[in-house]
Amino acid sequence: MAHEEFSIYQSYQEFLQSDPDMSMPVAAVQSLVEFIRQSQASTMSEFVVMVRDAAQVLKSSARNSVSLAAGCDLFMQAVTRMADANVEECRQNLINRGTKFVEKAASCRESIAELGEPFIRDDSTILVHSYSRVVMTLLLRAAAHNRRFRVYVTEARPINSGYRTAAQLRQAGIPCTVVLDCAVGYIMEEVDFVLVGAEGVVENGGLINQIGSYQISIVAKAARKPFYAVAESYKFVRLFPLNQFDLPTHTAQILSFDSPQSVASPSPSLSDTNSMELDGAALDLAKTNPEVDYTPPSFITLLFTDLGVLTPSGVSDELIKLYY
16 A cells, blocks of 8 residues: 555656646546556545545545545545446546546636736736745736736745746736735735635635735735635635634744744745745744634625636535535
8 A cells, every 4th residue: 555655646747747837636546547547446435445444545645635626536536426437437437527627727717817817907016925936827817918017925934935926027027016915005005806725625615825925915905905816726725724723734843932943034036936945944934824714704795716707605606516
């Protein structure tokens, strides 16, 4: 079994490394499809157990497993629906469905960008947080269609992923400014709306995303600025967190006030954003603080998804369609 666990994890890593634009749920489904291709199970019960174990290995392999878990859960739902089939029929059916899912996933971001583009008007000022592939797809599409806008980008400490966003925006000729995470309240008056990605969208329409998203949503609501989220439907997860500490990725090892560890770290060079390395102090922050937080649905204006533009209350209806 150890060999099988190593195999599924290695397959997952190889899919991610082969395509930098591939998201974790898609890589999870692809690796599970590859796993069942090689599965030697002779009975349906054995087959289901083996696939469930493989999915659990993947879900436990990542510290921030929300989006990865979403992909695994979708795949396992398909397995459960075929419990009455024979092994070979189930295997082939799952391979076909998994392959179609991966093919469809490739077009999800473009569908979302098409839906979200009308919300970006000329002379807009947009605040984005961290780095999101689907947010970048939307912004680049709007720029390609000659929409004129400018962007504020948060640093997104401790991983500083906002610098990656800024570098790609500037390369595309989109005016942007990197701001400190703690400066969001200061610049919010100049912003027309906030646009963030998602690690996961939970049952009540709330959002799990890069740490800092929640506090940005609070500031946006206080300033009466729309807070938009963009997310692929395969990131919808069957979770119902009541607070921040309900998140499966929560890290309890928050630095104490009397910690001797330094929290100061220099900003990375924009010329080397793709190969950015965290220094020792920033790495300490990354290890001792949560990677994501939970934004309740009351702070979210709309969600742009490949299923359409949804209000937070509409997410539960779509989850029912996906899982039941």
